[in-house]
Amino acid sequence: MRWSGVSMREVTGQTQSTIGRDRFPAGGLEFFTLLARLLRRPRRGDRRLPLIWLVRTDSPDLMAPLRRFLGQGPRRRVPHAKLDAEAPPGAGGVPALLRELHRQLSLEAFGAARLRFRHYPLADWLMHQSLSFGVDADDSRAALVRRLRDRRGPRTAEALPAGGDAVSIVSQVLLWLIRRAVPGVVFRAAVSGRVPVIGQHYRWFMRQQYLAPRQSVTFLxxxxxxxxxxxxxxxxxxxxxLLLHAFLEDLRQAYRRRPWRPSDWRRTAYPVLLLDNVTPDNVGGALLRLIGDVRTETGRNDPLLVVASGALAPPELPEPHPLTDADEAYDEWAEALPEMRRLRRPAAWLVVLRPDDTDTGPPSRGGIRPFSAPEPPWWSRRFLPAALCLVLLASGGAWAGSRWGPGCHPSLTGGRVAVEVVGGECVGYSDSAAQVFNDDPGQQRLRTIQERIFAQNRAAEEVWQRSDRRRPFLTLVYLGTLTGNRTRADEESYVSEREELEGMATAQYALLKESAGADGAALLRIVVANGGRQMRYADRAVAMLAELARDDPTVLGVVGLVESRTSTARALRELNQVGLPVLAPTLSADRMDANSRLYLQISAPNVDQVEMVDAYARQVLKVDEAHVYYTTLEGSSLTEDLYVGTLVDGLRQRFGPRISRLDEWRTGQRLTTECGYPGLLFYAGRWSEFDGFLRALRECGDNPPRHLVADDSANRYMANPGLRAAAPGNLPVTYVSKAALATCEALRAAEGRRDDARASFLSWIQAGDLLDPPRCRPDTGQPVGERVSLAYDASMMMVRAVESLAARLHHADPRQRWEPTSVNPVGVHTEVLRQNAGQGYPGVAGLIRFTPDSGEPVDKRLALMRVEQVPDVATAPVEVFRCGAADRPAPVACGPA
Incomplete structure (x- = not known):
């Protein structure tokens, strides 16, 4: 029988180096085999260790053979401690047990370097200090500072010399500084927690979660x-x-494997605590409960294996497993642990085993072989540190001088990656899987599409190389908000960003499907860039992109920007100075093009949206009066939120006195005054507050407002089934759509009338090797997504412009290699305008036309979509009204669909 490299034969033995011919409970050998399995530390990573509770019966006790099993190894022994829960040393409950455990594990008696503790001894020492009451607070603080400083090393009382020659005086002053002044300054810097490298164990106390350390401001x-x-x-x-957390933190650090310290890899067996005479109500049971609580509450594992023995089973668990099923019990526990931790079950870490009451196993022929810690790997020997130190010092110095963090660092394996942590967010850009933005729970689809893009980047590079670099090759940057939103673990909060990336990935995929012999067909690489929440750190991202554009001539433009804010406008001005054109799929605040002469907007501006809503109210709803509510995201205002600000201004100008109520709505505000309102109730805010707005209307019950219309931001909410599930079921909603021509139904209809552009787009998004999940398949009904087609159109406009320039450049020699410096971003922007000056660009989401002096599209298609019940995600919204041109540049009047 063998588990993970541990066999029954390795536990039992035929030699003199055995524990003895003890009689063990039935299943004792299986239990020792499981114990040997758990003690062996994996070469890579670490395993989660349970709290094993042995329910003592009339069978022979396992604690004595366990002690011999751990303590009689021939070479490297397992660090272990034996405690009696009925007779703890001294008084004091759990602190006393921890003190004795620390004493036993600190001994240099296990054939390896001793375990060193830093956090726990400091916490225990502080608990033994007494500061007199009734004295001035400054005096007690000074006394504590003196004791802490003396604990690091006693001070020598030396006075400055009173006389002597100049050389003697200077030497004495320097000696005084070295012995007295400098250590004092270093100590103050360490306890302040503000100086990197030194005082890390003081900083740990202020960052851990117990006793609310932030209430104390400083470590002192x-x-x-x-x-x-x-x-x-x-x-x-x-x-x-806190005491236990400090103790376990010391064990974690002692068992931490660091590449620059080969000695860390010599710890090949986990330390063990043998806790005898445990009951659910005594100090031993309390210690087990605290270990489980600390592991669950901190979310961190530790290397301590606990084996407890007692006459009673813990009441939190069902019937214990037989000892003969020890390995099955452990595997069952390991599988259930993640869910148990998430639910914070009190006995999540316990594995309870009970020997058979009536039977004992025969003694093994040679007894139980004592366990020895496995030999460390050869490269952890002491001859390597000197060689590795020089290499690691050079790389470590560069690392320490930067502002990177876990999950946010430049690539060491290639790729274009430049990131830094700004305001707690990873800001910068990446074109490879070495840096994928956003590891928050619930955002897997956002990460998946980034990984898909990065895989297609590699494929595009390979195809370009195989074409002998004859095909045009360009790089587009997606710049958006990829971090910073507060989300639930099951909430997808970056729908717009994910959909825009999917649209760009679809364009990239379509180009990869071109024939290998099509030398005129371009290839696209996509760089994903994060400007932070609400684009607050777009200036830092743009500065990095400016360096990228200077170093890489294939970078020809930027797609994205997501939200119309003052920070976005600032980013546009900075990109204009860099000379990079911007194609924004969804920005719609009026006159955003005033911030950049290289800016082109794919969606209709707010002024067109207001005109459509007015026409719908007059022609279809037949109402004159309107109530308007707007919102601004937390930390924002109408001045900063250009989308909401220009939309509200446009409504004021268009409706005038017909708006009888224009209010800002805030979370928690009641809307009972709108129950049964017969006029137009228009929501002119951000999608993030739309859920609360609908919840407020729930109070209306069977008397909701008759005509609720929402702006185009609400389609981000409508694309999130998880949020829609809690909305009132009897409330119909009509909302603005910028891509009604690219719904599944519209695309299938276009395919039927042989519209090649939309039919091709439909085939790409249905492919099984692109989007996850594929869109518009009859068997799934997964909708396209509002922004997929818009970002696809923006990307393809840039691609077609580059292909047009390449065709003219290669006219004389079609076999000529593509030279990235032959075109520049400004020239590509000019070509985009030239191609769309007449008939316009036939976009999937509608015809796109620009005038020479404006970056806003002319007569771009807008629609109003309606859902009869918001929670009904299975029923597709219906187009009820539309404005703008679909395929031909002729003027089209607004009217019902």
Missing amino acids: GFAERLTAGWRDGEQPDQVNK
């Missing part, structure tokens, strides 16, 4: 709260958890 204030007397005002359970 937090340390005072731990001293005797002052500690009486704290919850004992929290104090015990």
Whole structure:
């Protein structure tokens, strides 16, 4: 029998180096085999270790053979400690047990370097300090500072010399500085927590979660709260958890594997705590409960394996497993642990085993072979550190001098990656899987499409190389908001960004499907860039993109920008200075093109949206009066939110006195005054508050407002089934759509009338190797997504412009290689305008035309979509009204669909 490299034969033995011919409970050998399996530390990563509770019966006790199993190894022994829960050393409950556990594990008696503790001894020392009551607070603080400093090393009382020659005086002053002044300054810097490298264990106390350390502002204030007397005002359970957390943190650090320290890899067996005479109500049971609570609450694992023995089983679990099923019990626990941790079950970490009451196993022929810690890997020997130190120092110095963080760092394996942490967000750009933006729960689809784009980047590069670099090759940057939103674990909060990336990925995919012999067909690489929440850090991202554009002549434009805000306008001005054109799929604030002469907008401006809503109210609803509510995202205002600001201004100008109410709506505000309102109720805010707006209308019950219309931002909400599920079921909603021509139904109809552009787009998004999940398949009914077609159109407009320039450049020699410097971003922008000056560009989401002096499209298609019940995500919205041209540049009047 074998589990993960541990066999029964390795546990039992025929030699003299065995524990003895003990009689064990039935299943004892299986239990020792499982124990050997758990003790062996994997070469890569670490395993989660359970709290094993042995329910003692009339069978022979396992604690004595366990002690011999761990303590009689011939070479490298397992670090272990044996404690008795009925007779803890001294008094003090859990702190006393931890003190004895620390003493036993700190011994250099296991054939390897001793375990070193830093956090726990400091916490325990502070709990033994007494600061006199009734004295001035500054005096008690000064006393604590002196004791802390003396704990690091006693000071020598040396006075400055009173006389002597100049050389003697200078030497004595320097000696005084070295012995007295410098250590004091270093100590103050360490406890302040503001200086990197030094004082890390002090900073840890201020960053951990127990006893609310932030309430103390500084470590010294937090340390005072731990001293005797002052500690009486704290919850004992929290104090015990802090002590235990500090102890486990020291074990985590002792077992941390760092590439620059080969000695870390010599710890090949986990430490063990043997805890005897445990009951659910004594100090041993309390310690087990605290270990489980700390592991669950901190979300961190530790390398301590606990084996407890007692006469009673913990009440939180069902019937214990037989000892003979020890390995099955462990595997069952390991599979259930993630869910148990998530639900915060009190016994999530326990594996309870019970020997058979009536039977004992025969003694093994040679007894149980004592367990020895496995030999460390050869490269962890002491002869390597000197060689590795020089290499790691060079790379470590560069790393320490930057502002990178976990999950946000430049690529060490190639690719164009430039990122830094700004305001807690990873800002910058990436074109490879070495950096995928946003690892928040629920955002897997956003990560998946980035990974798909990066895979297609590699494919495009390979196809270009195989074509002997004859095909045009361009790079487009997607710049958007990829981090910073607050989300639930099951909430997709970046629908717009994900859809725009899907649209660009579809354009990239279509170009990869071109024939290998089509030398005039362009290839597209996409760089994904993050400007932070609400584009707050777009200036930093643009600065990085400016360097990229200078170094890479294939970078010809930017797609995206997502939201119309003052930060977005600032980014447009900076991109204009860099000389990069911007094609914005969804920006619609009026006169955004005033910020850049290289700006082109794919969607109709707000003024067109207001005109359509007015026409719908007059022609279809037959109402004159309107109530308008607007919202601005937290931390924003109408001045900063250009989309909402220009939309509200346009409504004021268009409707005039017909708007009888124009109010800002805030979360929690009631809307009972709108119940049964017969006029136009228009929502002119951001999608993030639309859910709360609908919840407020739930109070209307069977008397909702008759005509609720929402702006185009609400389609981000309508694209999120999870948010729609809680909306009132009897409330119909009509909302603005910028891509009604690219719904599944519209695309199938276009395919039927042989509209090649939309038919091709439909075939791409239905492909099984592009979008996840594929769109518009009859068997799934997954909708396209509002912004997929818009971003596809923006990307393809740039691609067709480059192909047009390439055709003219290659006219004399079609076999000529593509030279990226032969075109420039400004020239591509000019070519886009030239191609769309007459008949316009036949976009999937509607005809796109520009005038020479404006970056806003002319007569771009807009529609109003209606859903009868918001929670009904299975029923597709219906187009009820439209404005703008679909395929021909002739003027089209607004009217019902």
